[in-house]
Amino acid sequence: MIKNFLPNEHVKSIFDIQPSTLNERGIKGIITDLDNTLVAWDVKDATPEVIQWFKLMEDYNIKVTIISNNKEERVKIFSDPLNTPFVFSARKPLSKAFITVARKMELKKEEVVVIGDQVLTDVLGGNIAGFHTILVVPIVQTDGKITKINRKIERRILKYMRKKGKISWEE
């Protein structure tokens, strides 16, 4: 059970995730979270760096879909200019959105990575659904209301796993 909270990888930010490395590993698709993963939760639009990152993935034929527990308006306003498919109100950590998106991408689970900043939604959901998960450091330390509660639980889980020697990255 506890291993479902453990990401396969942990990186500082999405910019540490390179399409060439993904290609070498046979990865053809990315399912990514939005808030505090791509931009801060209270930033409306993609930054030039994020736009560049999406272009880079496209150049390498890596399909990207955004799945977010946030509302339609937020996710649509962000995703549309990037020409990226998205799922809003995804109800992560439930598996449904992850599975549906992989099917729409016409990719196998082994060909897709799940990226996100939260253990309780992105990592747990991605793991349960059977994907390779990558945890990123949240862009800002503040969060929306619901996330604040999740973070408290997350901190406890991370503390426990660190004690058990399951994780080695810096806080």
Ligand SMILES: [Mg+2]
């Ligand atoms: Mg997030």
